Amino acid sequence: MRIKQIYVSGLFGIFDHVIPLNMDERITIIHGPNGFGKTAILRILNSFFNSQYAELRAIPFKHFRVAFDDSSSIEIIKNTDNSEEAQNNNIAFKFCQPYSEPAYFYLKPKNIRSNKEFASIYFLDSILKERNTPQKSLDFRTEETLISEKTSEEAVENFDNLWSSSWRLQKEPEWLEKLKKNIPIRLIESQRLLNLIPKRSSISDLETSSILSTVSAYSDELAKLMQDKFKEYGTISQSLDRTFPIRVVKQQSSADLTDEQLRDQLNELEATRSHLMEVGLLDKDEDAEFQIQPQDIDESTKNALSVYVQDVEKKLSVFAEIASKIDLLRKIINNKFAYSYKEINFSKEKGFVVTTSYDSSLSNSKTLLPTDLSSGEQHELVLLYELLFKVQPNSLVLIDEPELSLHVAWQVQFLKDLQDITQLADLNILMATHSPDIIQDRWDLTVELKGLQK
Structure with missing residues (x-):
């Protein structure tokens, strides 16, 4: 739909x-x-x-x-x-x-839960008419101070949150819930460089928000996504490795699988593994390379290698979706960052890893924080990350x-990049x-x- x-x-x-x-x-x-x-x-x-x-x-x-x-x-x-x-x-x-x-x-x-809540909403509604006067109100749901000597702008924000949450408490009909589920929508606003992070105070048990750079928040989020996939990969690996010997013994001889086909499959797996190392999803491990010479393959090793190939394909398939998204993000961003002598890579520990090839007398460091990027670079990175990682298909x-904040050359390329992302x-x-x-x-x-x- x-x-x-x-x-x-x-x-x-x-x-x-x-x-x-x-x-x-x-x-x-x-x-x-x-x-x-x-x-x-x-x-x-x-x-x-x-x-x-x-x-x-x-x-x-x-x-x-x-x-x-x-x-x-x-x-x-x-x-x-x-x-x-x-x-x-x-x-x-x-x-x-x-x-x-x-x-x-x-x-x-009348859909609001109680007269007291209704009264508190309408009290706050009156603040709209006096936007420059400090106000005080009570949250009638908790009998605690909701707004204490705050400006009316803050009061209006609290009003909007209260009104919205009150209406969300209504029981929507089934047809309305189903309609909204069928059409997932995400708004990427023009103000996208700052992120409100909810926090709950251990003292008052009230939820507040702190402002964090969006590019930093997304860097941490991607690191967590990569770590979760690596853990999933490890869990599948342990399960398959435990049963590997018995599955090799039970493996039926495959006359249809030629030595050349088996070598091609092994080479393809190595290429996939190398690519996953390149995008930061797998650790670089020289022992991981599995080079098979023609004389090494006989009927008994063919059965074992056939099971090995199937297992590695299952293990690496865990990374397929996230790897393709990281790869496209890296391709688009590095095409633009090249103008300012920067490059982005990714790691499970840090998320975004930004480096510069420019030699500066002001700093010996080649590594930059995500917040060191320019406004335009952050806008581009945040927008593309949202499209690839925060929106469901x-x-x-x-x-x-x-x-x-985008340079004209970046604007010219934007629609082409967007088409690649929408397809993926x-x-x-x-x-x-x-x-x-x-x-x-x-x-x-x-x-x-x-x-x-x-």
Whole structure:
């Protein structure tokens, strides 16, 4: 199930947009002037499919309709009446399928768990009208201070989190849950260099967040992914090695397998193993090479080697997916980093390993921290890492302003790199950009947002 078309009316009270998605090449580009709603469209999509309902409440629009390739559709309808009841943000979801009656789901304040929680939300809502006044409020769920002498901007952030979590506590109908599971969506925002890491205080047992460089967080995350795969490889190896002797004894002679075919299989395994060492997934071990000479193969060794080949193929297959992603990431990044005399490799211990070939009198070190990279280099690395490692297959990925901090030459290459990634990771892309250098001559993938007719 894939999204075929997006329609929005009354966006900011002004704009109506129709966005057909490119179903063949799986990349659609939204292009238009500032203020026409490119980012808002991405955020509405993300907030609905990821149940972040506070955002739906915050963005002004009348109708938002998503049509799918199976002829079904979902429509988000906001009550734009100025009455007091409408101010309570009644939002309806209307799901239509061929030959079926429409299904509805309503978001209303009465869906909130208690009057006390409702009261706390509405107290915080009043802060929107006094954005520069320090406020104090109580979280009625815990009877503890929620906001203490904080600025209204912080209060608004707490308000949004509270409202969103309150609405998420609703029991959504089965058809709505199923719809969202069928369309995984991830938003890659324009601000992508800082990462909020949740932490729980051991003293107060309250969850807070700390800000960490995204490129550092992803470096640590990749190291963990590589370590996990190596552990899985070790577990499979131990299991196969324990049963290897008995399986060799029971192995039936294979007359169809020639000595030349066996040598080819062994050489192919060595090439695979060398590549896994190169991308940092296997440790370099000279003893791992298994060179077989023609005179070494007889009928008895052929049986043993046949079992050995099968075992090594099973062991190394653990790395197939992550190795292909690391390989593509390294290829794309190093093609760009070459301009600044840098190179990226990967290790199970450090994740991203950045080195420079430039001799500087200021430092003897050839190794750089990921945070030593330029803003543009970090943007590129973070964006590509998200696409390859943080998005599940067949997702729709929403990318806001991929051109940020990128040199023109990198923008020109971006779409080609994106096509390689979408094929490998099995993704659909909807991105918003101002950059004609990103689009190049691919206006066939582009939907230009229009203003009001004059």
